Amino acid sequence: MSMHTEFPAGFLWGTATAAHQVEGNNINSDFWVMEHAPGTIFQEPSGDACDHYRLYCDDIQTLKDLGFNAYRFSIEWARVEPADGSISKAALRHYADVLATCHEYGITPIVTLHHFTSPRWLMKLGGWESAETPKRFEAYTQAVMRELGSLIPYVCTINEANIAVLLRRMNMNAGAQSDGDSQAPIGVNADSAGGSFAAWMQACAQELNTPLDKLKTFLFTSTDAAQTLIRDAHARARDAIKSANPATQVGITLALNDVQTLPGGEALAATIKDEQFFSYLPACADDDFIGVQNYSRQRIGAEGVLPNEAGVETTQMGYEYYPEALEGVIRMVAAAGKPMIITENGLSTEDDSRRVAFIQRALAGVRRCLDDRLDVRGYVYWSALDNFEWVFGYRPKFGLIDVDRATQQRRVKESGRYLGNIARRNALGE
Numbered sequence: 001m002s003m004h005t006e007f008p009a010g011f012l013w014g015t016a017t018a019a020h021q022v023e024g025n026n027i028n029s030d031f032w033v034m035e036h037a038p039g040t041i042f043q044e045p046s047g048d049a050c051d052h053y054r055l056y057c058d059d060i061q062t063l064k065d066l067g068f069n070a071y072r073f074s075i076e077w078a079r080v081e082p083a084d085g086s087i088s089k090a091a092l093r094h095y096a097d098v099l100a101t102c103h104e105y106g107i108t109p110i111v112t113l114h115h116f117t118s119p120r121w122l123m124k125l126g127g128w129e130s131a132e133t134p135k136r137f138e139a140y141t142q143a144v145m146r147e148l149g150s151l152i153p154y155v156c157t158i159n160e161a162n163i164a165v166l167l168r169r170m171n172m173n174a175g176a177q178s179d180g181d182s183q184a185p186i187g188v189n190a191d192s193a194g195g196s197f198a199a200w201m202q203a204c205a206q207e208l209n210t211p212l213d214k215l216k217t218f219l220f221t222s223t224d225a226a227q228t229l230i231r232d233a234h235a236r237a238r239d240a241i242k243s244a245n246p247a248t249q250v251g252i253t254l255a256l257n258d259v260q261t262l263p264g265g266e267a268l269a270a271t272i273k274d275e276q277f278f279s280y281l282p283a284c285a286d287d288d289f290i291g292v293q294n295y296s297r298q299r300i301g302a303e304g305v306l307p308n309e310a311g312v313e314t315t316q317m318g319y320e321y322y323p324e325a326l327e328g329v330i331r332m333v334a335a336a337g338k339p340m341i342i343t344e345n346g347l348s349t350e351d352d353s354r355r356v357a358f359i360q361r362a363l364a365g366v367r368r369c370l371d372d373r374l375d376v377r378g379y380v381y382w383s384a385l386d387n388f389e390w391v392f393g394y395r396p397k398f399g400l401i402d403v404d405r406a407t408q409q410r411r412v413k414e415s416g417r418y419l420g421n422i423a424r425r426n427a428l429g430e
């Protein structure tokens with residue numbers, strides 16, 4: 001059987017973006033401040049990004065023309081609530097227009113309410129370690145759902161709720177930061193940015209009007225206390241969504257490596273799976289689906305987390321090129337007994353032919369899972385557009401669509417046509 005006849009009717013075929021990475025000028029967010037603080041570890045600021053705030057209509061039309069039937073994007077809290085307790089009707093209007101455009105083009109919107117960025121004012125109030133933050137997130141969710149709920153069939157409350165836990169462990173093994181600060185995200189190299197990580201953090205704290213030890217942006221929340229708050233924020237948001245529109249399907253998304261156990265690594269592998277996945281399940285018990293996000297595998301041996309084997313192909317991010325990881329992760333997540341949506345899967349590469357091969361192999365894995373009656377409802381590729389890859393700036397290329405940032409011209413890559421064709425043929429049942 002060929003690939004395009006093998007997926008169930010109604011399967012969601014999508015691509016994803018996140019507001020801060022594509023919209024441009026998210027000036028009221030904590031990340032904007034971090035990008036611009038003296039000694040920043042960011043390779044470059046997000047700036048105009050892909051100007052998607054203005055060009056969303058063309059971009060959604062392109063996705064539709066390619067054959068997709070779903071689009072995952074995020075609503076930006078920093079725009080919707082520019083000051084604590086004050087809601088911007090204009091920002092909500094914008095997202096109403098984005099949602100209406102999706103519906104007009106027959107695209108199912110999958111909305112993320114929090115994708116790493118937070119309003120800058122939240123940092124002054126204790127960020128993601130303040131006991132009040134779950135209630136504030138709930139209030140923002142209520143504001144969104146009140147205005148837009150009837151247009152939103154799917155919500156991912158919090159993107160990669162477990163990301164800080166994942167980064168913490170990667171750091172411990174990779175020793176990625178130069179000054180020993182265990183809060184530093186992976187790959188951050190203060191030396192490359194010409195300043196020390198600690199000095200930059202101090203500058204961020206000053207700009208965000210909070211003491212350094214109270215600076216708790218979302219990516220720096222790996223403590224148990226913060227993780228408890230994140231789970232609480234999710235549960236409150238889910239309940240708010242359900243009471244506004246019971247039909248809206250709600251889930252959280254989790255960053256999940258395919259954890260592979262080698263002899264001697266059994267205990268650590270079990271610990272990692274627990275802290276990255278199983279410990280979230282109680283908070284997701286009343287959810288409709290789990291959002292699965294996967295990029296590679298992690299091999300665990302007697303010595304701990306193992307580095308890539310010599311000579312393996314890697315992506316621009318340094319991860320092993322290993323599309324079969326998605327299948328491994330789906331099989332683990334299936335233990336939760338919930339529908340799954342692959343809300344992110346992809347790779348960064350300049351060689352688009354490697355992207356086509358990656359997608360083909362990842363989908364073959366999804367197909368094997370479906371054959372085994374695992375409940376996968378959709379596949380969303382990260383990302384629709386080449387975009388702002390956080391501290392790494394615009395160099396990593398994850399997109400199905402290339403963006404010339406000088407002109408904001410888009411150019412669809414072969415991989416975009418490839419995945420779009422699979423989507424279209426499946427939808428038509430060909």
Ligand code: BGC
Binds near residue numbers: 021382389398
């Ligand atoms: C995030 C995206 C990011 C992608 C690629 C995920 O962790 O949700 O924002 O761009 O991975 O690194």
